[in-house]
Amino acid sequence: MQRLLKHSCRWSTLFYHRAFIHDSSSTARMGVPFTFDDSKALDYFNQWRRSFWLAPGDWKTTxxxxxRRFLPCWSxxxxxxxxxxxxxxRGSWLLGGTEWHALADQVTLPNxxxxxxxxxxxxxxxxxxxxxxxxKLNDTLQSIDVSSLNNDIIEEWTIDxxxxxxIGWDLVIVNEIQNLSIKNLTEHKKDEYRITSIRFxxxxxxxxLVYFPVYTVDYQYGNRQFQCLINGxxxxxxxxxxxxxxxxxxxxMGVIYPACIMSLISIVTFVIYAATQRFVAIPIGLLAIGLTLPFVTISSLIFGRYAQDYSHLYRGKRDIREWLDFKKQNPHFFTDKHFDARQTSETFTRQRTQETKSTYSLEVGPDFYQILGVSRVASNTAIKQAYLLKVKEFHPDRNVGNKEIEEKFxxxxxxxxxxSDPEQRQLFDTYGYEHVKYK
Structure with a gap:
């Protein structure tokens, strides 16, 4: 199988042989167990929030x-x-500027x-x-028996x-190879390098497909709901x-206010002394206090309010933003993959039917053609193109917190x-949703 990815400033090609490891049992999942109980998890959380000295006192006792959750991960x-x-x-900005020059030999990283x-x-x-x-999966995987657990403790995967x-290629693998390449170059000569093309x-x-133990911590502070995660x-x-x-x-107030006062006093005193040859620092100081106090106070209160809401406003989506920005520049979201058609169909159908639960509870199920916006005689290529456009439009990471969008996705x-599966599509066309929905 060959994968060709075009980055904003680089071409990356990946050739590989794939091996898929997954338990076929419907009641057992492979994962790593928890190593501590709820009481210890609460201790970890309390230590974490008390270690932050800028936190409000009432938050530390909320x-x-x-x-307990097992989160799905593709490893x-x-x-x-x-x-x-x-x-x-090459060059220096002090000596006429800098330029980037291509290296004659490519970087080779064996093994x-x-x-x-x-x-x-x-x-x-x-x-x-x-x-x-x-x-990190540092320990041997164990079987997690779903039938012996609360159904809510196992989160079903929704990303194939x-x-x-x-996602892993764009956000992790490319960066890892870039870092290894730059490390290899700097070992020979300490210069500044930029990687423009990668072939792996x-x-x-x-x-x-493994399940990782995580504690979710939910709490309400003020009039908002917050959530933290603890590595199990x-x-x-x-x-x-x-x-x-x-x-x-x-x-x-303690840092900016004195700085503003001293700056204003210095500037005004210098101007007056230059014009009149008279030193009048005390009156100017009193004037500076009166002028800067309202401005600094209002600015500090506004910034303090923003800082208070920072944890709510900032969702920490740096990696996802980078991924989506990359995908905007590269319209081939899933790239052109050259699979063996029969093997791909069987694998994709198997992983879906083994893991995914039905997300539609009515007897008259959804119209898949209408969801993708294609006709019933649409080709496989047209279906794939429509799918790529839909997942980019309704991706949950672009609509954080919108449950309706998540269900649509x-x-x-x-x-x-x-x-995309010829056999499943024929069943859907002939018998309807009830004969193809996930069990």
């Missing part, structure tokens, strides 16, 4: 609700060789081993927070394997910290899974 391990083209920076690349396979939780708790690989020839790829293995916490408006305002993926 009651919270803990929930990838890649082995192969990478080749990169690079530019080196590249990228393991434990884990991509969150759903949209219910903040992806940046999941990155921050550092989910190939989409997860695209992979001899082996292992994929696993290490106890690492990630989430939105609360910031005290009073503390921020006091710090700003699930139906779009479901529609493509059915209509």
């Amino acid at each position: 009651s919270v609700t803990l929930t 990838f391990s890649l082995k192969g060789s990478a080749y990169a083209e690079a530019y080196v920076k 590249v081993d990228l393991s434990d690349i884990n991509v969150y396979a759903a949209h219910n939780y903040d992806r940046q927070h999941i990155v921050e708790i550092d989910m 394997r190939d989409t997860a690989f695209e 020839r992979t001899e082996n790829e292992i994929q696993k 293995r290490t106890g690492k916490v990630a989430g939105s910290r609360q910031i005290s408006r009073l503390k921020i305002t006091a710090i700003l 699930k139906l779009i993926n479901q529609a493509y899974a059915i209509l």
Whole structure:
């Protein structure tokens, strides 16, 4: 299989052989267990929020609700060789400016081993927070018996394997290869380098759908709901910290106000002394206090209010923004993949029917053609193009918190899974939704 990706400033090609590892049982999932109980998880969270000295005092004692969850992740391990083209920076801005010059020889990285690349396979939780708790599969996977657990503790995946690989490739793998290439170059000569092209020839790829233990911490502060995540293995916490408006305002007043007064006194005193040869610092100082106090106070209060709302306004979507920006520049969202048609159909159908639950509860199910906006005689190419446009339009990361969009996104993926499979599409056309919906 060959994958060709065009980046905003680079071409990247990936050749690889894929191996898919997944438990076929419908009641057992592979994952890693929790290493501590709810009481210890609460201790980790309390230590985390008390360590932040800018936090308001009442937030540190706010009651919270803990929930044990197993989050789905597609885990990838890649082995192969990478080749990169690079530019080196020459010159100095002090001596006429700098220029980038292409290196004559490409960077060769033999025996590249990228393991434990884990991509969150759903949209219910903040992806940046999941990155921050550092989910690593350091231990042997164990079977998680779904029948013995509360149904709510297992989160069903909504991002298929190939989409997860695209996310991992764009956000993790490319960066890893770039870092390895630059490290290789700087070992020979300490210069500033820029990687412009990457070719990764992979001899082996292992994929696993695994479930990672996480505690979700939900609490209400003020009139808003917040959520934090705790790594169920290490106890690492990630989430939105609360910031005290009073503390921020006091710090700003203590730093900015004296600086403003001294600056104004110095400037006005210098101007008057230059014009009259008289030194009148005391009257000018009193005037400066009167002029700067209202301005600095109002500015500090406004900034303090913003700082208080920062954890709510900022969703930590840096990686997702980079991914979406890349996809805007590259319209081939899933790229052109050259699969064996029969193997692809069987694999994609199997992973869907094994894992995904129905998201439509009515007896008269959805019209998949209408969801994708295509006719019933549309070709496979037209269906794929319509699907790519729909997933970009209704992606949950572009519509954070919109449950209706999330459900629509699930139906779009479901529609493509059915209509892209000739056998499933024929069943849908002949017998309707009831004969193809996920079990």
